[in-house]
Amino acid sequence: QVDLxxxxxxxxxxxxxLESRIIGSxxxxxxxxxxxxNRFGESEGALAFRGxxxxxxxxxxxxxxxxxxxxxxxxxxxxxDDNPGTLILKEGDYGVKWNGLGDPLTVYHGVxxxxxxxxxxxxxxxxxxxxxxxxxEKKVSLYINGELDQSWExxxxxxxxxxxxxxxxxxxxxxxxxxxxxxxxxxxxPL
Numbered sequence: 001q002v003d004l005x006x007x008x009x010x011x012x013x014x015x016x017x018l019e020s021r022i023i024g025s026x027x028x029x030x031x032x033x034x035x036x037x038n039r040f041g042e043s044e045g046a047l048a049f050r051g052x053x054x055x056x057x058x059x060x061x062x063x064x065x066x067x068x069x070x071x072x073x074x075x076x077x078x079x080x081d082d083n084p085g086t087l088i089l090k091e092g093d094y095g096v097k098w099n100g101l102g103d104p105l106t107v108y109h110g111v112x113x114x115x116x117x118x119x120x121x122x123x124x125x126x127x128x129x130x131x132x133x134x135x136x137e138k139k140v141s142l143y144i145n146g147e148l149d150q151s152w153e154x155x156x157x158x159x160x161x162x163x164x165x166x167x168x169x170x171x172x173x174x175x176x177x178x179x180x181x182x183x184x185x186x187x188x189x190p191l
Contacts, residue, residue: 007187039183047180051169054176069138070135072135073094076130082101087181093110101125105144125179130144139154
């Protein structure tokens, strides 16, 4: 049995609210990102992004958020087209990029950048996918719907720093995601 509360730094269920169930800093929602049905069909239970500048910003995340070289990020996504863009990015530290319906995800880890390519390259715009990235010491793993997609040995280290976390869009790094994001959780330990 996995204790899903242990190490949980932020949890955004997006059920009619942007409030985290864990940390105090509320994120800000840019104009244009819209409430939509979540993976259970509940209205206003997820957020839809159009690939332009709609995003959620968690401002200057505190140092305790994602400490050391071990962390986990969990989110549900439904991509609506091939437009590549940011799923989540804490610049210089970690991130996940959507590349298109026929392309694998890119996982970013560490100062100086390790851009890691997943394997799965067939996605359906009609399906929700559970994406989890786990970093443990010098190993990073990507899981899709509970199955290991790819693991990598990494040399770059993860640097804990106060930086903004962008969800759905980054203004100059990866651009904007077109689709839906639901139930984002960030841990300071590997799941």
